[in-house]
Amino acid sequence: MTIEISYESKIKLDIPYEYIINKMVVASLDFEDCPYEAEVSVTIVDDDEIRRINNEYRGIDKSTDVLSFPFNEFDIPGNFDNIEENVDAFNPESGExxxxxxILSTEHIIEQAREYGHSETRELAFLVVHSMLHLMGYDHMIDDERKDMEDRQRKILELEGISR
Incomplete structure (x- = not known):
């Protein structure tokens, strides 16, 4: 398992962010029964940088809490059955x-934790799980998909003892 974490924000989170990120990436993969060792890159930036990235890649000129850039498309969210058909889905050196x-925003982590009345730990954990589900093909554009994704997020966080 490779979880590459880069901290590029000038604003410091006063929580064990590396531990939380690692824990939630693994918990998400375990919950979805991912049969492979995986590689994920996580970058923590400030609002100006996430706004720039959001504008460049999505054409939306505003900051956001998290951006997810999946490398693979899933016919069925969380179903890894046919992933081996895509040889580009795996790192040729590690096989992962x-x-x-x-991409996570420090300002949004801090502000949303305050706004929702929970800890920054809970907010970071939630955003990582949310984004991991996106990386495994889940989305929330349709109401049924949103409910499914929200249910999975809640269950993963509960299994890891993270509550509001």
Whole structure:
């Protein structure tokens, strides 16, 4: 398992962010019964940088809490059955499944924790799980998909003892 974490924000989170990220990446993969060792990149940036990335890649000129850039498409979210058909889905050196990139905003982690009345630990854990589900093909654009994704997020966080 390779979880590459880069901290590029000037604003410091006063929580064990590396531990939380690692724990939630693994918990998400375990919950979805991912049969492969995986590779995920997580970058923590400030609002200006996430706004720039959001504008460049999505054409949306505003900051956001998290961006997910999946490397693979899933016919069925969380179903890894046919992933081996795509040879580019795996790192040729390590053999690990390339899941994708997660970009997180420090300001949004801090502000949303305050707004929702929970800890920064809980907010970071939630955003990592949310993004991991995106990397495994889940989305929330349709109401049924949103409910399924929210249910999975809640269950993963509960299994890891993280509550509001």
């Amino acid at each position: 499944l390339l899941l994708g990139d997660i």
